[in-house]
Amino acid sequence: MKLLIIALLVILAFGIFRFYRQRSYLKTLTEEEFIKGYRKAQLIDVREPQEFDRGHILGARNIPVTQLKQRLIELRKDKPVYLYCQSGSRSARAAQILHKKGYEDISQLKGGFKKWTGKIKTK
Known part of the structure; x- marks a missing residue:
């Protein structure tokens, strides 16, 4: 029982550490903030192609x-990167990958695509 409590505390501490560490390199923007800057940034939808085809930000x-590490050549380090996924978890994972590869200006859409009310495009 004691071991279980210790394990849970370690997991909790690690989660808190990762959360605060992530906040040092990943900005989470409201839709209004996102709209203000995304035209000057590299706007990347990190969802799977079938999700993208059903609707994405213009x-x-x-x-x-899942392909980000292989496709880093497509992204510039000298321009801001704006990420989004369906809810925010995959864009946070993508930000972690980009941060490890030396990208510095990384932002994500708060709440992800499911909270987006702006213009969208479908295939």
Whole structure:
């Protein structure tokens, strides 16, 4: 029982550490903040292609988080990167990958695509 409690505390501490560490390199923007800057940024939808085809933010490029490491050549380090996924978890994972590869200006859409009320494009 004691071991279980210790394990849970370690997991909790690690989660809190990762949350605060992530906040040091990933900005989470409201829709209004996102709209203000995304035209000057590299707008990346990190969802899978079939999700992207069902609807995406106008002007977004689809680079699924599962392909991001192989497709880093498509992204510039000298321009801001705006990420979004369906809810925010995959864009946070993508931000972690980008941060490890030296990208510095990384933002994500708060609440993801499901909270987006702006213009969208479908295939």
